[in-house]
Amino acid sequence: MPSNRTVVLGIETSCDETAAAVVARAGPSNGRILSNVVRAQIEAHRPYGGVVPEIAARAHVEVLDLVIARALEEAGSDLGDLDAIAATAGPGLIGGLLVGLVTAKSIALARGLPLIAVNHLEGHALTPGLSEGLAPPYLLLLVSGGHTQLLIVHDVGKYRRLGTTIDDALGEAFDKTAKLLGLAYPGGPEVERLARRGDPDRFDLPRPMKGRKIPDFSFAGLKTAVRQRAEAIAPLTPTDVADISASFERAVVETVCDRVGRAMVLYEQALAPAAPRALVVAGGVAANKALAGALQTLCAETGYRLHVPPGALCTDNGAMIAWAGAERLARGWRDPLDVPARARWPLDPGAPPAIGAGVKA
Ligand code: KG4
Ligand code: ZN
Numbered sequence: 001m002p003s004n005r006t007v008v009l010g011i012e013t014s015c016d017e018t019a020a021a022v023v024a025r026a027g028p029s030n031g032r033i034l035s036n037v038v039r040a041q042i043e044a045h046r047p048y049g050g051v052v053p054e055i056a057a058r059a060h061v062e063v064l065d066l067v068i069a070r071a072l073e074e075a076g077s078d079l080g081d082l083d084a085i086a087a088t089a090g091p092g093l094i095g096g097l098l099v100g101l102v103t104a105k106s107i108a109l110a111r112g113l114p115l116i117a118v119n120h121l122e123g124h125a126l127t128p129g130l131s132e133g134l135a136p137p138y139l140l141l142l143v144s145g146g147h148t149q150l151l152i153v154h155d156v157g158k159y160r161r162l163g164t165t166i167d168d169a170l171g172e173a174f175d176k177t178a179k180l181l182g183l184a185y186p187g188g189p190e191v192e193r194l195a196r197r198g199d200p201d202r203f204d205l206p207r208p209m210k211g212r213k214i215p216d217f218s219f220a221g222l223k224t225a226v227r228q229r230a231e232a233i234a235p236l237t238p239t240d241v242a243d244i245s246a247s248f249e250r251a252v253v254e255t256v257c258d259r260v261g262r263a264m265v266l267y268e269q270a271l272a273p274a275a276p277r278a279l280v281v282a283g284g285v286a287a288n289k290a291l292a293g294a295l296q297t298l299c300a301e302t303g304y305r306l307h308v309p310p311g312a313l314c315t316d317n318g319a320m321i322a323w324a325g326a327e328r329l330a331r332g333w334r335d336p337l338d339v340p341a342r343a344r345w346p347l348d349p350g351a352p353p354a355i356g357a358g359v360k361a
Contacts (some may be wrong), residue, residue, distance in 0.1 A: 008084040010322025012276040013060045013100030014092025014120045016041040016051045021056040021318030022075035025326035031130040031342045034075035036319040037067050040257050044251040047166035048177045057095025064103055079111050086325020097341035105337050114334040116325040123320035124282040125153050130323040139267045144283030145171035147219045150263040156327045161351035162263045163215030171285045173219035177226050177248050181241050181258030191245045192288050198246030204249040212346040278302040286314045
């Protein structure tokens with residue numbers, strides 16, 4: 001066994017997945033997942049049509065120790081095999097973050113192990129290093145239920161935010177549209193399924209922010225437009241629901257591609273003269289086939305290579321947290337046992353705050 005091999009337990013509790021994983025790192029961009037256990041809370045939140053923070057925190061308390069035990073068991077490890085404990089410390093729902101971080105601190109204290117407080121967004125940002133050994137720099141589009149950002153990943157710990165949403169996250173926009181149409185939660189996959197048989201040209205919906213120089217996003221106006229169109233023709237037939245889904249998805253895909261195209265220009269300027277043309281898409285919405293297809297076309301036109309981590313590593317998971325922790329540990333970075341959980345924690349502290357109310361990071 002090479003002496004620089006490290007084994008890290010990662011804990012993720014920032015939203016509605018309770019997750020733990022064990023990852024081994026043998027060198028830069030050289031990681032292996034030994035286990036990756038995710039316990040989703042979809043059923044607990046379904047009656048409310050969205051994540052209820054208090055229910056989420058309680059559910060994390062109930063299952064986290066079992067999830068950690070399962071992750072260690074599946075990895076064939078015990079706590080004595082670990083070199084460090086990593087946990088998401090933010091951004092996210094504070095109750096859930098505290099559950100995961102306090103658990104990690106307790107294990108670290110009891111076993112005398114280093115603690116690494118990981119930024120959830122860094123977990124997503126570094127995932128291609130784990131899934132396919134992709135080394136920075138690259139351009140990242142992060143699209144999930146909580147986040148919509150375009151970032152330059154310069155290196156581990158070094159990020160520049162090019163754009164963010166000034167209101168809703170993209171996954172949130174999918175979920176709210178689904179709720180309005182009476183579809184099941186979480187709504188993104190449902191909207192996509194119905195969009196496949198709908199007419200994307202039937203409703204002329206706005207493409208918010210399209211053409212703007214700074215690659216920010218906004219989805220609140222689109223959501224309102226969907227509601228107004230739906231109300232105007234209510235009660236909705238199944239065809240109406242499919243057509244609205246398709247028109248919404250088309251508007252989203254065109255908007256995101258426009259914003260990514262703009263970010264590519266800024267990325268190339270920032271890394272001139274030799275920007276590796278690599279675009280990574282991460283987060284739950286990366287599972288959307290229409291979006292992935294359109295980004296593939298954009299990449300083909302612009303000479304970029306598109307990297308989409310496998311689904312289980314795109315949605316929230318412990319492996320990405322363990323991997324980010326291992327990358328930080330390798331640089332000698334670790335955190336004190338009194339490190340706080342942070343509901344808001346921008347990956348790029350230098351980025352100006354976006355002008356909007358619902359901005360999460
Ligand atoms: O990354 P994720 O699992 O959790 C966080 O929000 O951090 O992302 C979940 C989000 C939800 O809003 C869900 O509706 C959306 O990703 N989503 C999709 C699809 N699959 C998941 N949105 C559109 N199309 C999909 N196929
Ligand atoms: Zn996430």
